[in-house]
Amino acid sequence: MAKYLLKRLFYLIxxxxxxxxxxxxMMKLLPGTPLSNESKLSHSQIQMIYHTxxxxxxxxxxxxxxxxxxxxxxxxxxxxFDNQPVSYLLATRMPASFQLGIQAMIVGVLLGIIVGGIxxxxxxxxxxxxxxxxxxxxxxxxxxxxxxxxxxxxxxxxGAFPVAGWGNFSYTILPTIALAxxxxxxxxxxxxxxxxxxxxxxxxxxxxxxxLTSTGVVYHHALRNSLxxxxxxxGPLTVNLMTGSLVVENIFAVPGxxxxxxxxxxxxxxxxxxxxxxxxxxxxxxxxLITDIVYGIVDPRIRLQGGQS
Amino acid sequence: MKLRRxxxxxxxxxxxxxxLAACGNKSGASSHKGVLNLSTTAEMPGLDTSKVTDNSSLTxxxxxxxxxxxxxxxxxxxxxxxTKTTESKDGLHWTFNLRKNTKWSNGDKVTAKDFxxxxxxxxxxxxxxxxxxxxxxxxNADAIQNKKADxxxxxxxxxxxxxxxxxxxxxxxxxxxxxxxxxFFPQDQKVVDKYGSKYGMSANKQVYNGPxxxxxxxxxxxxxxxVKNNSYWxxxxxxxxxxxxxxxxxxxxxxxxxxSGKIDRTQLQGSQVANYKNNKDYTYFQGSTSAYLxxxxxxxxxxxxxxxxxxxxxxxxxxxxxNNVLEDGSKAATGLIPTKLTKNPKTGADFxxxxxxxxxTDHNLAKAKQLLKExxxxxxxxxxxxxxxxxxxxxxxxxxxxxxxQFEKLPGVKVSLQNVPFKNRxxxxxxxxxxxxxxxxxxxxxxxxxxxSLFTSDNSQNNGKWKxxxxxxxxxxxxxxxxxxxxxxxxDLVNAEKxxxxxxxxxxxxxxxxxxxxxxxxxxxxxxxxxxSAGVNFNYKNVEVK
Numbered sequence: 001m002a003k004y005l006l007k008r009l010f011y012l013i014x015x016x017x018x019x020x021x022x023x024x025x026m027m028k029l030l031p032g033t034p035l036s037n038e039s040k041l042s043h044s045q046i047q048m049i050y051h052t053x054x055x056x057x058x059x060x061x062x063x064x065x066x067x068x069x070x071x072x073x074x075x076x077x078x079x080x081f082d083n084q085p086v087s088y089l090l091a092t093r094m095p096a097s098f099q100l101g102i103q104a105m106i107v108g109v110l111l112g113i114i115v116g117g118i119x120x121x122x123x124x125x126x127x128x129x130x131x132x133x134x135x136x137x138x139x140x141x142x143x144x145x146x147x148x149x150x151x152x153x154x155x156x157x158x159g160a161f162p163v164a165g166w167g168n169f170s171y172t173i174l175p176t177i178a179l180a181x182x183x184x185x186x187x188x189x190x191x192x193x194x195x196x197x198x199x200x201x202x203x204x205x206x207x208x209x210x211x212l213t214s215t216g217v218v219y220h221h222a223l224r225n226s227l228x229x230x231x232x233x234x235g236p237l238t239v240n241l242m243t244g245s246l247v248v249e250n251i252f253a254v255p256g257x258x259x260x261x262x263x264x265x266x267x268x269x270x271x272x273x274x275x276x277x278x279x280x281x282x283x284x285x286x287x288x289l290i291t292d293i294v295y296g297i298v299d300p301r302i303r304l305q306g307g308q309s
Numbered sequence: 310m311k312l313r314r315x316x317x318x319x320x321x322x323x324x325x326x327x328x329l330a331a332c333g334n335k336s337g338a339s340s341h342k343g344v345l346n347l348s349t350t351a352e353m354p355g356l357d358t359s360k361v362t363d364n365s366s367l368t369x370x371x372x373x374x375x376x377x378x379x380x381x382x383x384x385x386x387x388x389x390x391x392t393k394t395t396e397s398k399d400g401l402h403w404t405f406n407l408r409k410n411t412k413w414s415n416g417d418k419v420t421a422k423d424f425x426x427x428x429x430x431x432x433x434x435x436x437x438x439x440x441x442x443x444x445x446x447x448x449n450a451d452a453i454q455n456k457k458a459d460x461x462x463x464x465x466x467x468x469x470x471x472x473x474x475x476x477x478x479x480x481x482x483x484x485x486x487x488x489x490x491x492x493f494f495p496q497d498q499k500v501v502d503k504y505g506s507k508y509g510m511s512a513n514k515q516v517y518n519g520p521x522x523x524x525x526x527x528x529x530x531x532x533x534x535x536v537k538n539n540s541y542w543x544x545x546x547x548x549x550x551x552x553x554x555x556x557x558x559x560x561x562x563x564x565x566x567x568x569s570g571k572i573d574r575t576q577l578q579g580s581q582v583a584n585y586k587n588n589k590d591y592t593y594f595q596g597s598t599s600a601y602l603x604x605x606x607x608x609x610x611x612x613x614x615x616x617x618x619x620x621x622x623x624x625x626x627x628x629x630x631x632n633n634v635l636e637d638g639s640k641a642a643t644g645l646i647p648t649k650l651t652k653n654p655k656t657g658a659d660f661x662x663x664x665x666x667x668x669x670t671d672h673n674l675a676k677a678k679q680l681l682k683e684x685x686x687x688x689x690x691x692x693x694x695x696x697x698x699x700x701x702x703x704x705x706x707x708x709x710x711x712x713x714x715q716f717e718k719l720p721g722v723k724v725s726l727q728n729v730p731f732k733n734r735x736x737x738x739x740x741x742x743x744x745x746x747x748x749x750x751x752x753x754x755x756x757x758x759x760x761x762s763l764f765t766s767d768n769s770q771n772n773g774k775w776k777x778x779x780x781x782x783x784x785x786x787x788x789x790x791x792x793x794x795x796x797x798x799x800x801d802l803v804n805a806e807k808x809x810x811x812x813x814x815x816x817x818x819x820x821x822x823x824x825x826x827x828x829x830x831x832x833x834x835x836x837x838x839x840x841x842s843a844g845v846n847f848n849y850k851n852v853e854v855k
Binding site: 030031032033035036037038039040041042043044045048049051052053080081082083084088089092093148151152155156159163164165166250251252253255259266267268 | 360363434456506509527530531555556557568571729731733735737753
């Protein structure tokens with residue numbers, strides 16, 4: 001197990017290094033400068049400012065400087081936020097995205113499991129049909145459409161929740177629902193398929209033959225076994241949600257990180273682009289690693305390959 | 310049973326949280342007296358007086374700090390820290406007597422030395438200020454920015470604590486307007502030194518000598534406020550205690566917040582304009598952005614021909630462009646320089662009206678066709694193909710498509726479109742890598758020179774490389790020979806603008822709105838907001854919420 005982990009860790013670092021390198025050079029190919037007043041500055045004025053920031057150095061030198069900084073956890077200074085450290089930007093803007101992402105995951109996945117489970121048990125009845133339609137709807141309606149509808153009808157017309165902004169828990173409810181749509185639908189459809197599959201397997205027949213109640217069969221055997229593959233799905237989905245959604249965050253005026261990623265690219269804010277990319281990558285590879293480990297722990301069938309040593 | 314319990318618990322928790330939150334938030338609009346609630350479309354990136362570039366920060370600084378002048382109604386510079394101004398006959402030497410006993414919010418005195426320190430800091434290449442170019446004309450500013458002179462040689466001097474002497478290399482007729490712009494404000498050296506690289510990076514790492522103080526801004530957050538500054542010298546004129554700001558990037562969200570009473574003003578866009586045009590709260594803040602087409606004469610030789618350029622200009626139905634395509638209250642341009650920027654010193658007529666040339670921008674397809682025919686004959690070509698470069702935002706894409714359809718009504722004209730991201734467009738423009746490009750220019754100050762100077766032969770912003778010696782001479786005269794004669798200078802600029810329009814140095818498109826201007830809804834209980842179309846748009850010193 002230790003050897004396996006070491007090997008994985010090595011690949012993890014290699015992956016991150018490759019991501020950093022490729023992103024850095026691709027980013028440097030972007031046209032334009034990171035200066036916000038660029039349209040008013042002449043070429044020579046831009047060069048003067050570049051010199052101050054060390055942007056006039058050859059790209060490979062900038063790359064080495066950057067890499068050296070990153071290893072020490074220094075992502076550099078943002079351009080859009082006048083010289084604010086990128087790590088500070090991340091630290092102050094991540095929590096809102098994290099919170100919304102995790103809330104949306106909990107709500108979405110829980111409801112998804114319930115709905116998917118019910119659909120599987122009552123498969124090919126009207127219940128199943130309705131549930132399927134709901135989940136197809138939720139997966140086809142983009143989160144921003146849902147967000148706009150929620151904001152207008154629930155926020156403005158009904159006045160049940162704040163229209164937009166960030167404050168106490170009530171501010172998070174509408175964006176959470178808007179974001180939960182997709183994980184809900186994905187989970188519901190996944191669980192339904194898995195459970196239908198599991199329910200027709202031999203050990204379920206055996207459990208039934210043993211005289212267990214049907215709820216007992218569903219909870220103890222069918223649902224539990226269907227949940228295992230869900231782990232692979234939840235990891236990346238969570239990372240995706242936690243790193244923020246550009247549109248939903250904008251619609252609800254949430255001070256998250258989602259919009260910053262897009263904005264940093266359009267404004268050529270090099271350090272921020274790198275900072276957010278690397279953070280996203282680290283989260284993703286770490287979550288994938290954890291998923292694999294957890295998978296091995298929960299599902300004895302997988303453990304064989306990883307546990308040779 | 311474990312799983313079941315977890316599921317049940319989760320569901321109960323989620324439902325109860327939802328209901329609880331729903332109960333807790335039924336409160337309606339809050340009471341408004343003395344509190345103004347505003348939204349802005351972007352975060353405030355920094356409050357370093359030397360480094361600010363964006364609208365949110367500039368607006369904050371010009372309302373929380375103060376320089377020699379404050380820009381009042383109709384862009385009139387009013388005495389702020391100045392009590393008396395003396396200007397030499399040649400316009401090169403200025404002396405300002407400063408108000409005594411004004412204080413920074415940390416208790417330090419505001420003195421002439423704070424101006425000297427601030428201006429030097431901004432011009433120092435080490436500071437890398439993106440607005441330092443506005444000092445062009447102040448003695449040695451250019452040389453210092455290009456590392457050819459020492460910072461101490463800048464043409465600004467403190468005589469005692471309350472007298473400031475400024476020396477210029479050439480007259481700057483709009484100098485007073487510049488002095489009302491935050492880049493020219495004083496800075497407290499003690500504070501800059503104390504916070505070092507953290508200076509101006511959060512509300513408490515800056516000091517204020519203006520009507521308000523910034524509070525609650527951490528550097529990256531999306532909510533902050535201005536509170537009345539009790540150490541401000543003219544605090545009795547400040548009638549509002551708090552102005553709250555919230556970043557709202559989505560236009561519809563801002564409108565919903567406005568309708569729910571959470572904010573007191575919102576900018577309207579697209580179809581919202583038509584829907585709210587008759588609302589009692591509807592108001593229009595004329596912007597000072599000019600959109601025009603630059604024709605690259607070096608890349609497309611046909612554009613060197615005046616008649617071909619005229620044909621393209623006449624082929625455009627600008628009224629249709631603003632009414633049916635833009636739909637945001639923009640005005641059809643009759644030249645480069647928008648209305649409401651400046652007025653005739655003698656008659657008070659608007660610059661844009663004075664410089665209007667008949668039959669240059671009115672839609673006239675028949676005449677355009679004829680001119681094109683003649684032009685093509687002169688240039689020895691039989692057809693005209695070119696690519697139109699523009700930004701890739703959805704609005705600009707529509708504009709390009711509209712222009713394409715209008716130009717292609719001319720026989721033998723084929724236009725292909727190239728829509729690229731903003732930064733990409735800038736690079737292509739300055740490298741001359743385009744046939745024709747839609748450019749937008751916002752005014753830095755309320756003076757035609759902010760536009761006129763762009764199209765002299767040697768200006769780096771003249772991307773189309775249009776050249777006209779008569780134009781060059783007029784602009785030069787306005788900045789030198791006639792700089793101290795208000796009327797003559799005005800006439801020079803009017804005549805230059807006429808040449809630009811007649812000769813179609815650029816194809817004027819529309820006078821539009823930028824963020825912070827244009828059609829808006831503003832609650833009727835908000836009074837006393839001073840708006841100017843260029844520079845920092847909003848002055849809230851005297852705002853009242855009744």
